[in-house]
Amino acid sequence: TTHYLFIVVVAVNSTLLTINAGDYIFYTDWAWTSFIVFSISQSTMLAVGAIYYMLFTGVPGTATYYATIMTIYTWVAKGAWFALGYPMDFVTVPIWIPSAMLLDLTYWATRRNKHAAIIIGGTLIGLSLPMFNMINLLLIRDPLEVAFKYPRPTLPPYMTPIEPQVGKFYNSPVALGSGAGAVLTVPIAALGAKLNT
Numbered sequence: 490t491t492h493y494l495f496i497v498v499v500a501v502n503s504t505l506l507t508i509n510a511g512d513y514i515f516y517t518d519w520a521w522t523s524f525i526v527f528s529i530s531q532s533t534m535l536a537v538g539a540i541y542y543m544l545f546t547g548v549p550g551t552a553t554y555y556a557t558i559m560t561i562y563t564w565v566a567k568g569a570w571f572a573l574g575y576p577m578d579f580v581t582v583p584i585w586i587p588s589a590m591l592l593d594l595t596y597w598a599t600r601r602n603k604h605a606a607i608i609i610g611g612t613l614i615g616l617s618l619p620m621f622n623m624i625n626l627l628l629i630r631d632p633l634e635v636a637f638k639y640p641r642p643t644l645p646p647y648m649t650p651i652e653p654q655v656g657k658f659y660n661s662p663v664a665l666g667s668g669a670g671a672v673l674t675v676p677i678a679a680l681g682a683k684l685n686t
Contacts, residue, residue: 503538504559507531507585508566517581517632524626528619531583535618536611539589543606549597552610556589575639578630584621588614 539552560582567580592610599605626632 503534503541504555504562507534507538508559508562517578517629517635524619524623527583527622531585531622532588532615532618535585535588536592536607536614539592539614540607540610543592543596544603547601549593549601552589552592552596553586556585559585576630576635578635579639581625581629584618584625587621588618591617 535556539555542555543549543551563580563582567577567582570580571577591613592606595610595613596602596606599609
């Protein structure tokens with residue numbers, strides 16, 4: 490029972506961490522300035538969470554299910570901001586599902602080989618996720634226009650948009666913390682599972 494409870498806690502928390510990692514692209518006002526941070530954190534978080542979840546069930550398709558749940562959560566948040574009077578473009582829903590499908594396809598094609606899923610599937614996520622989200626960002630309204638017209642009430646003063654900073658790497662402790670958490674998720678989860686067996 491403890492083992493299954495541990496799995497549920499890891500699955501839920503990793504899902505929430507994935508949604509919040511790269512928070513600056515989740516809101517369009519910082520979309521382009523934090524694309525590198527987002528790509529690294531989201532690729533890592535999706536790979537760690539989806540692979541762990543998928544290998545626990547042993548069923549190809551679980552990673553896509555995992556990404557779908559995150560997408561639904563994010564659309565709910567998008568709807569909440571819209572209800573507060575912000576434009577639909579204010580929140581960008583990251584594209585997780587196609588990358589997760591590639592992971593599931595890898596797991597299925599390699600006959601459920603977990604090492605292949607981690608190496609090949611993880612690489613496919615890292616390569617595809619930035620590309621899908623770059624296309625996604627090209628389809629939305631100018632992020633800087635959104636930033637100036639609709640500043641977030643929760644933005645700390647040092648993040649308030651003053652002038653375009655396109656292309657700069659925003660060194661955020663939140664993003665770094667999310668990335669570190671993503672990297673540590675698998676060994677900690679594996680250790681916890683080992684202790685409970």
